[in-house]
Amino acid sequence: MKIKEFALENIPLIGLVILMILVSLASPSFLSVDNFLNILRQTSINAIIAMGMTFVILTAGIDLSVGSILAFAGAVCASMIGADTPLLVALFTTLAIGAALGAASGSIVSFFGVQPFIATLVGMTMIRGAVLVYTDGRPISTGDFEVANAFYELGGGYVAGIPIPVIIAGVVFLVCWYVLNHTRMGRHVYAIGGNEQVAKLAGVNVSAVKITVFAISGALAALAGIILTARLESAQPTAGLAYELDAIAAVVLGGTSLMGGRGRITGTLIGALIIGVLNNALNIMDVSSYFQMIAKGGVILLAVVLDRRGKTTE
Amino acid sequence: MTALLELKGVDKAFSNVRVLQKVDFVIKAGRVVALAGENGAGKSTLMKIITGIYRRDAGTMRYRGSDVQFTSARQSMDAGIAMIHQELNLLQQLTVGENIFLGREPTDRMGRIQWPVIKERSRYWLGQLKQDISPLELIANLSIAQQQMVEIARALSMNAELIIMDEPTDALTDVETKILFDVIGHLREQGKGMVFISHRLGEIFRMCDDVAILRDGAMVHQGPVSEIDEDELIRHMVGRELSQQYPYDGVKPGPVRLKVDGVSAHGVSNVSFTAHAGEVVGFAGLVGAGRTELGKAIFGANPTTAGTIEVDGAATRLRTPRDGVGAGIGYVTEDRKHEGLIQAHGLRSNMSLIGLFRFSGLLGALDKKAEKETITGYIDAFSIKTHGIDAMVSQLSGGNQQKVSIAKSLLAEPRILILDEPTRGVDVGAKREIYNLINELKSQGLCILLMSSDMPELLGISDRILVLSNGRLTGSFSRDEADQESIMRCTVAGLKEATVQ
Ligand SMILES: Nc1ncnc2c1ncn2[C@@H]1O[C@H](COP(=O)(O)OP(=O)(O)OP(=O)(O)O)[C@@H](O)[C@H]1O
Numbered sequence A: 001m002k003i004k005e006f007a008l009e010n011i012p013l014i015g016l017v018i019l020m021i022l023v024s025l026a027s028p029s030f031l032s033v034d035n036f037l038n039i040l041r042q043t044s045i046n047a048i049i050a051m052g053m054t055f056v057i058l059t060a061g062i063d064l065s066v067g068s069i070l071a072f073a074g075a076v077c078a079s080m081i082g083a084d085t086p087l088l089v090a091l092f093t094t095l096a097i098g099a100a101l102g103a104a105s106g107s108i109v110s111f112f113g114v115q116p117f118i119a120t121l122v123g124m125t126m127i128r129g130a131v132l133v134y135t136d137g138r139p140i141s142t143g144d145f146e147v148a149n150a151f152y153e154l155g156g157g158y159v160a161g162i163p164i165p166v167i168i169a170g171v172v173f174l175v176c177w178y179v180l181n182h183t184r185m186g187r188h189v190y191a192i193g194g195n196e197q198v199a200k201l202a203g204v205n206v207s208a209v210k211i212t213v214f215a216i217s218g219a220l221a222a223l224a225g226i227i228l229t230a231r232l233e234s235a236q237p238t239a240g241l242a243y244e245l246d247a248i249a250a251v252v253l254g255g256t257s258l259m260g261g262r263g264r265i266t267g268t269l270i271g272a273l274i275i276g277v278l279n280n281a282l283n284i285m286d287v288s289s290y291f292q293m294i295a296k297g298g299v300i301l302l303a304v305v306l307d308r309r310g311k312t313t314e
Numbered sequence B: 001m002t003a004l005l006e007l008k009g010v011d012k013a014f015s016n017v018r019v020l021q022k023v024d025f026v027i028k029a030g031r032v033v034a035l036a037g038e039n040g041a042g043k044s045t046l047m048k049i050i051t052g053i054y055r056r057d058a059g060t061m062r063y064r065g066s067d068v069q070f071t072s073a074r075q076s077m078d079a080g081i082a083m084i085h086q087e088l089n090l091l092q093q094l095t096v097g098e099n100i101f102l103g104r105e106p107t108d109r110m111g112r113i114q115w116p117v118i119k120e121r122s123r124y125w126l127g128q129l130k131q132d133i134s135p136l137e138l139i140a141n142l143s144i145a146q147q148q149m150v151e152i153a154r155a156l157s158m159n160a161e162l163i164i165m166d167e168p169t170d171a172l173t174d175v176e177t178k179i180l181f182d183v184i185g186h187l188r189e190q191g192k193g194m195v196f197i198s199h200r201l202g203e204i205f206r207m208c209d210d211v212a213i214l215r216d217g218a219m220v221h222q223g224p225v226s227e228i229d230e231d232e233l234i235r236h237m238v239g240r241e242l243s244q245q246y247p248y249d250g251v252k253p254g255p256v257r258l259k260v261d262g263v264s265a266h267g268v269s270n271v272s273f274t275a276h277a278g279e280v281v282g283f284a285g286l287v288g289a290g291r292t293e294l295g296k297a298i299f300g301a302n303p304t305t306a307g308t309i310e311v312d313g314a315a316t317r318l319r320t321p322r323d324g325v326g327a328g329i330g331y332v333t334e335d336r337k338h339e340g341l342i343q344a345h346g347l348r349s350n351m352s353l354i355g356l357f358r359f360s361g362l363l364g365a366l367d368k369k370a371e372k373e374t375i376t377g378y379i380d381a382f383s384i385k386t387h388g389i390d391a392m393v394s395q396l397s398g399g400n401q402q403k404v405s406i407a408k409s410l411l412a413e414p415r416i417l418i419l420d421e422p423t424r425g426v427d428v429g430a431k432r433e434i435y436n437l438i439n440e441l442k443s444q445g446l447c448i449l450l451m452s453s454d455m456p457e458l459l460g461i462s463d464r465i466l467v468l469s470n471g472r473l474t475g476s477f478s479r480d481e482a483d484q485e486s487i488m489r490c491t492v493a494g495l496k497e498a499t500v501q
């Protein structure tokens, strides 16, 4: 009984473990500390975006604009670093721009009653357009001032042997977990996704909460943009293309319902890891990138179907 | 007389919690059997076993002379069993007609849906219930009582042999209840078997032939209604004697707490009244009289178009429920399922939603220990039957959900409490507890507005009764001068006026 309950509650985790066992049987080079750190580093960008996405999806929304925000934030950040802006100023400005872009989508959703799908689809297109205009379609270099070297650390540096992007993702996770599980804001997020009418009648400021979740999603996409830019040492105008899909996949793999009101941030982290392990394994096993897409889609489908079945056989 | 349906030795448990044990139950053709019992006694569960929604763990079921085992609602429906569920099961974004024929749409040989037939049949069945509702109206635009009538029409339209009604009168006023009873009378003459569940005991004696009583999942009595009286019925239900159904507590009212002056809003026109601290003001009226709309207008959930509202002498602008909560107003909705509780969430998060500020400190960090203590306290005080503080609300019995809904409002410690049908679906014992609670809140100085369709209840515990009709105030009675008849006259007064105009 206990075991069965645990299993039903933790299908994503079990999926991850099974996946790792299978991969390590197929390819011995998978099991090494270096490879694990590598996976974690590769996963961190998607994980950060997906955690922001979790907030939005919990309110029964969706954010398609994260990939574009990532690129925009990266471009702005790169040009600031290239102009010798102090590091902290550049970082906070970039995060603020991401939050503002998210808040704009949230406002459109709240005040004009536009579906999140549509509002952020428009945002995705317009922001990507803005990126192309701003960069003129060319990469933006981060220049060669002193500050650039400090900036690169954010993407490629280590602290105590752990990649800095992984540490950042870890901190983001802890903060998100705390907010969702231990604050009033977190309860309001779940309540709105569970039943918006009930939340409204309970005095929850539904518009403010919705704007906030989109702002969180935007800020975290910008953070991912900073890390990616630091890692590549330049901002690419096409950065983050289709990243929203991997982020949504991670959230769904983690057991969060697209209908809102149900899900956990831990699940999202595991979902992101599943995608990360899968990418890594397919690479190690030398599967062509075309087949990789097919395999990835198949695994996501399988996981979601299993999760559904687990929940309905109650 | 032979049994239409007979259950023997039925057991049922949900995740190891026993809900029914060794239940025997007989339904006869041409008779109405009442199924009575406290909240959570297992009435709805037993009915869902009959209709194949739940699977019984043990026991047999004979229907029209042969053993049956339904595995879906569909099968029992095809076998001629219709059920009106306790919780409304209508699709809000479909029309009345579409809902009535959902899953049974009449089609022609090409498989095309015959809309004219749906319209005509819907109109016919609604007409039997004396309801002037268009089959093309969206369910979402109907009041709860009207939705209930649509549910009833849906069950009738199945031409079933056995009709199960799980608290059908719950959302109805006397007028609609009378109409329903006339219809039940006809069905009885046609030889149909019926099960009738209600927490309004008077209805059982008025309408039913037999009564069966469940207590804690066991059948403790079954026999003709004529051989039992109300006290005995209650004794069987709760297992002990209950004194005085409507405890009234004459508290000396304090200063004016709420002043409503010339308020108009959707469904409300030019209503003025005052209510005091330590006073229970009852609101009577027919379905659609504007009681819910008035309650929502005062709370901020129904924007006012004219008039002013003062709380404790200070004019307040109430434009959203948030303003209402901020002004110290609590509102308990009549529509628990859509407006009151998040069905798929746990009891804890539902109950503390409005009152979260009580447990939150810096940056909204929650003191979960204090939250847990408070909520456990309310669960005990209200004797809410649940297998845990995080049990999903949808798994609680209807009456227990109602208690959670009231507790949820109280957690925010309001000064004014608006109760819209607070005892809907609540058993006798728990009703008493709610009345006692109302009295206690009253003595603590709360100002309580009580909207209820249960006239004895309104007369029993209000200090003053205001009557609404067609959105206007048409009468005001002190406790001593109020009686059923004069109130009834006022409830229809506005209607006549409206037709004259
Ligand atoms: N799906 C379910 N899962 C778990 N427990 C359930 C479920 N449905 C009902 N129960 C439990 O079974 C018991 C009986 O519930 P039931 O709904 O039959 O009561 P009831 O007699 O209809 O009460 P009421 O008068 O309040 O409607 C309750 O304790 C309830 O919590």
Ligand SMILES: [Mg+2]
Binding pocket: B043, B044, B045, B086, B166, B397, B398
């Ligand atoms: Mg019930």
